[in-house]
Amino acid sequence: MEVYIEYVLLDNLIINSVLLNLTNKTLKLKASKWNIFFSAVLGTIIAIILPLIEFGIGNVFNNLIFILIKICLGLAMCFILKKPDNFTRYMATVFLFVTYTFVLGGMCFGLMYLLNVETSFSGILLFGFEIPVGLFVLMGVFYLRIIIFLVEYVRHKCTYTNFYFDVTLKNKGESVSVTGFLDTGNQLKVDDVGLPVVNYKTIFKLCPNIDVKSLVLGDLKGSNLKNAGFINLLNSGGRSKMLTFDIEEVDIVDHKNNVLKLKNQKIGLAKTNFDGKFDCLLSMELFS
Numbered sequence: 001m002e003v004y005i006e007y008v009l010l011d012n013l014i015i016n017s018v019l020l021n022l023t024n025k026t027l028k029l030k031a032s033k034w035n036i037f038f039s040a041v042l043g044t045i046i047a048i049i050l051p052l053i054e055f056g057i058g059n060v061f062n063n064l065i066f067i068l069i070k071i072c073l074g075l076a077m078c079f080i081l082k083k084p085d086n087f088t089r090y091m092a093t094v095f096l097f098v099t100y101t102f103v104l105g106g107m108c109f110g111l112m113y114l115l116n117v118e119t120s121f122s123g124i125l126l127f128g129f130e131i132p133v134g135l136f137v138l139m140g141v142f143y144l145r146i147i148i149f150l151v152e153y154v155r156h157k158c159t160y161t162n163f164y165f166d167v168t169l170k171n172k173g174e175s176v177s178v179t180g181f182l183d184t185g186n187q188l189k190v191d192d193v194g195l196p197v198v199n200y201k202t203i204f205k206l207c208p209n210i211d212v213k214s215l216v217l218g219d220l221k222g223s224n225l226k227n228a229g230f231i232n233l234l235n236s237g238g239r240s241k242m243l244t245f246d247i248e249e250v251d252i253v254d255h256k257n258n259v260l261k262l263k264n265q266k267i268g269l270a271k272t273n274f275d276g277k278f279d280c281l282l283s284m285e286l287f288s
Helices: 005-027 033-052 059-081 087-114 133-163 200-206 212-216
Strands: 119-121 125-127 164-171 174-183 226-235 238-253 259-269 280-283
Touching (some): 005 033, 005 087, 033 059, 059 087, 087 133
Parallel strands (some): 174 280
Antiparallel strands (some): 164 174, 226 238
16 A cells, blocks of 8 residues: 555644644633644654554553553643643543544544545554545534534533523514523612613514614604613723613523513613623522
8 A cells, every 4th residue: 555644744734733623612722823733743743653663572562652652642732732720621621632533533434434445554544545535534523513512502501501591572562582691790670670681683673663763863752662761880881871661571481491470571772782692681680
């Protein structure tokens, strides 16, 4: 079998970079591109040199030494990727990097088996290059992207379950279902009642007949919003105002399906669309 060293170098560099990038994004390490590059280069160099080494002390001991070298290589690559600030986070990085390596490697072998590609293994992956290596990398990246999504979804659910709610806003025959987030530091209330805050996107769905021109001109009576007014806010950026108005009903459902119904509820309009993970900010005062 012919082996083209430039292909092997390029393949290992690309695959190492992909694995390191995925590890970086999953754990939100914020590693620099140079760190990823140097770590990938180290892995590529060792992958090329390792099959050429022969210790001459028997196959069993050779294999044990190779395994030890590869473990040290993984530790070194993760250290270069992001200098650890604590041992637990460092080991989590190593574990995830190794896991992604197994997943991507297994997927590549699976594809090669299905496509009946000639393969051999001696420390580095060798094959006849009739099929572009980009196909295997692309499929592996796609699969790992799905894993990242699932990991983040599970982490999100496990971490924030008690703070996320299903919220339904009802007004004049319109009904809008959104995700609400309970901000424990939010003490907003009007007339001693907690104040849910929603974004512009939700308001336009809930109140399609809202007169934006009247709002801009300060004509609250012509805005088609019930009991519209402004409240004063004091925050780290200084003083500001928030538009508030009444809607017919707000239903809040927690993860145990407990329902809190609020009739003739006043809501506030946020100046931002939040971070995309929720559309309604809930106050602790709503549950007191």
